[in-house]
Amino acid sequence: MSGLLPVEEAQARTLTLRTPLSPETIAFSECFGRYLSQPVTALRDQPAAALSAMDGYAIRFADLPGPWTIAGEVAAGAVPSRALGPGEAIRIFTGAMLPEGADTVVVQEDVAAKGATLTLTGDGPAARGRHIRPRAGDFAAGAPLLDAGARLTPGAIAAAIMAGAPAAPVHRRPRVAILSTGDELVEPGRPLAPGHIPDSNGAMLAAMLAAEPAAVALPLHARDERGTISNILRELARHHDVIVTIGGASVGDHDHVRGALADAGGAVDFWRVAMRPGKPLIAGTLGEAVLLGLPGNPASAFVTATLFLLPLVRHLAGARDPFQPRGQAPLAVPLAAGGDRRDYLRARLDGGALTPLDSRDSGQTRPLIAANALIVRDRDASARDAGALVDYIAIA
Ligand SMILES: Nc1nc2c(c(=O)[nH]1)N[C@H]1C(S)=C(S)[C@@H](COP(=O)(O)OP(=O)(O)OC[C@H]3O[C@@H](n4cnc5c(N)ncnc54)[C@H](O)[C@@H]3O)O[C@H]1N2
Numbered sequence: 500m501s502g503l504l505p506v507e508e509a510q511a512r513t514l515t516l517r518t519p520l521s522p523e524t525i526a527f528s529e530c531f532g533r534y535l536s537q538p539v540t541a542l543r544d545q546p547a548a549a550l551s552a553m554d555g556y557a558i559r560f561a562d563l564p565g566p567w568t569i570a571g572e573v574a575a576g577a578v579p580s581r582a583l584g585p586g587e588a589i590r591i592f593t594g595a596m597l598p599e600g601a602d603t604v605v606v607q608e609d610v611a612a613k614g615a616t617l618t619l620t621g622d623g624p625a626a627r628g629r630h631i632r633p634r635a636g637d638f639a640a641g642a643p644l645l646d647a648g649a650r651l652t653p654g655a656i657a658a659a660i661m662a663g664a665p666a667a668p669v670h671r672r673p674r675v676a677i678l679s680t681g682d683e684l685v686e687p688g689r690p691l692a693p694g695h696i697p698d699s700n701g702a703m704l705a706a707m708l709a710a711e712p713a714a715v716a717l718p719l720h721a722r723d724e725r726g727t728i729s730n731i732l733r734e735l736a737r738h739h740d741v742i743v744t745i746g747g748a749s750v751g752d753h754d755h756v757r758g759a760l761a762d763a764g765g766a767v768d769f770w771r772v773a774m775r776p777g778k779p780l781i782a783g784t785l786g787e788a789v790l791l792g793l794p795g796n797p798a799s800a801f802v803t804a805t806l807f808l809l810p811l812v813r814h815l816a817g818a819r820d821p822f823q824p825r826g827q828a829p830l831a832v833p834l835a836a837g838g839d840r841r842d843y844l845r846a847r848l849d850g851g852a853l854t855p856l857d858s859r860d861s862g863q864t865r866p867l868i869a870a871n872a873l874i875v876r877d878r879d880a881s882a883r884d885a886g887a888l889v890d891y892i893a894i895a
């Protein structure tokens with residue numbers, strides 16, 4: 500089909516519409532899911548000194564099998580008051596600094612203390628250095644820990660804090676507006692007149708964005724009036740980084756998004772992508788804002804949001820790698836040959852195998868309940884047997 504942009508080209512063009520947003524420094528308590536604006540390098544050794552990894556006694560390995568004279572105690576957070584001498588043991592706890600002179604920890608389950616005398620009752624440590632966390636065993640000062648553009652996962656947050664970073668250097672979150680268009684649409688939960696349907700896409704997109712570093716405004720709705728849509732777009736562009744419209748993207752007499760964007764002073768970068776569902780996707784700019792015009796069919800909106808909106812939001816939020824990775828899994832059932840566009844088939848990944856869900860009608864919402872993957876089937880792909888490996892994208 501002519502005039503349709505290949506998916507990868509359309510995805511790449513979407514990201515070129517705007518560079519990542521400005522950097523800011525925020526508290527670690529607020530930074531989950533954000534992307535780093537600069538690398539994190541360790542500012543300190545961790546641990547900063549050799550520590551005990553167990554509750555027990557610090558000893559010299561050469562003094563085994565004891566007995567020892569108990570010569571003091573050191574708890575986590577304290578500095579040992581003296582060095583360990585030959586034949587001595589110092590009571591020590593998990594996370595406490597190892598006294599100078601000690602090279603091994605014997606766990607308390609392996610010894611018995613009577614007065615100031617400690618005797619071995621179990622096997623004891625098998626080697627010098629047992630139950631000791633060496634200085635800088637986690638990382639040394641100067642170690643590169645996280646790259647710019649990395650996502651702040653719980654683990655990454657923990658490492659950045661331990662590395663001594665005072666706060667999280669990240670990119671600003673994109674402010675995202677969602678605008679459903681269509682005379683037939685009614686706010687969720689409101690009574691429906693004949694010909695009306697509930698606006699399910701607005702809330703669906705807000706939910707998809709809830710897991711992303713985005714400030715998402717309450718979904719809005721406009722009637723199918725070019726002038727109204729144009730005015731709303733112009734207003735939204737003043738305070739948002741991304742405007743997502745839903746519906747009105749196709750060729751019908753009531754499909755006004757492209758016209759309204761032009762009237763508002765914006766520009767279409769591309770329209771129509773070689774994919775199913777989602778062909779009439781629009782991408783463009785209006786002032787500083789990027790506009791994505793998603794097709795109105797629920798599956799089309801879902802798939803185009805997955806492939807274009809979420810990566811755009813991540814890109815603006817500073818992600819180095821904004822696209823969902825593709826996986827491969829075997830088909831649980833045979834798959835028919837592909838058509839003249841790239842297909843993204845709603846599917847269920849269960850027990851390691853993929854089952855395409857029955858409906859290919861992009862107007863249906865019910866298949867979205869079970870779908871946890873999109874099978875990627877290339878244009879003109881041949882039919883595949885059950886068991887054949889196919890590409891998929893995991894979806895939430
Ligand atoms: N002659 C042609 N007709 C259509 C073509 C085409 O190439 N030639 N493309 C079809 C494809 S593919 C799609 S996808 C749809 C997309 O159309 P629009 O983006 O203009 O969407 P609407 O017509 O406004 O709506 C389509 C469908 O989705 C329902 N809808 C819309 N918004 C919502 C919402 N917020 N929540 C729930 N449901 C929504 C709407 O009622 C329609 O049923 O065009 C085909 N037509």
Ligand code: MOO
Nearest residue numbers: 776777778799861
């Ligand atoms: O592309 Mo439409 O999205 O096939 O239903």
